[in-house]
Amino acid sequence: MHAAAPLLPLVRLLQLASPALPVGAYTYSQGLEWAVESGAVAREADAAAWIGDLLACSLARFEAPLMAGQLAAWSRGEDAEVLRLNADFLASRETAELRAETVQMGWSLVKLLAELDAFAALPGWRARLQAIDTPCFPTAWSAAAAAWQVPAAQALAAYLWAWAENQVMAAVKAVPLGQSAGQRLLATLGERIPALVESALSLPEARWSNYTPGLAIASSRHETQYTRLFRS
Structure with a gap:
């Protein structure tokens, strides 16, 4: 019993990162569907570049360090700081779809x-x-991770993995790609996550940035796309 007790935060983390979490993540592509429609993403290599760039340039440079700040604030009882970061994240959503999603x-x-x-x-x-x-999605997610005493590095790794998995699933459906291609993409993206987490945990707020104009354009164009499988 005592030996298994330290595993409980890991089990809770697996639940948070599971595709079965009923929050509707599978209905969103975050502009990827328009990138496919426009021809920018037409094969496996394109999907790897698109998802990998967003992972490194948006998630790891803004969303992940912001969530690290929220994890610390939740744990210290600094709810005013949680509110500030929640407002910052909402303000960072460039399009109606991205804001509605979170x-x-x-x-x-x-x-x-x-x-x-x-x-x-x-x-x-x-x-x-x-x-x-x-509350935006990172705020609610970080509250659960903090309450269940999940270590910050593990929480960020799982959050980035869950995002990447959802993007790969969207690519498998929209491009379309086979299941094996999806697993190759996840293997490649997963290799990058440890270094991205390490960077996010040490990145000062003055250097946070979600400057990804390609994502903003794709998301805004998706809002008027004629046929759509996804809500963003």
């Missing part, structure tokens, strides 16, 4: 966590999370 997924995760005894039974955590107006 708001919808954040709302869904808050609702789920409020109903889960494994989270709601922890003293004070449900009230702290529900006190946030318009």
Whole structure:
């Protein structure tokens, strides 16, 4: 019993990173669908470049360090700092689709966590999370990771992995690619995650940046795309 106890945060982390988490992540492509429609992503190598660039230039340079800050703030009881970072993340969403995505997924995760005894039974955590107006997805996700005492490096690695997995699944459907191609993409992307996590944990806020104009253009063009499988 005692030997297995340290594994519980890992088990909770696997639950948070699972594609089965009912937050609707599978319905979003974050502009990838338009990139396929435009011809920018037409084969496996294109998908690897598109997803890999967003992982390194957007997720690892802004979303991941912001989440690291939220993890620390949640753990220290600094809810005002959590609110500040939540507002910063919402303000960083360049298009209506990207903002709607994080708001919808954040709302869904808050609702789920409020109903889960494994989270709601922890003293004070449900009230702290529900006190946030318009929680974005990283805010809700980091609250669960902090409440379940998941180490920051592991939490960020799992968050980046879950994002990459969702992007690869979108590429498999939209390009389309085979399942083996999807696994090759995940293997390649996964190799980059440890270094990206290490960088995100040490990146000062003054150097955070989500400057990815290609993503903003793809997302805005997707809003008026004629036929769509995904909501972003």
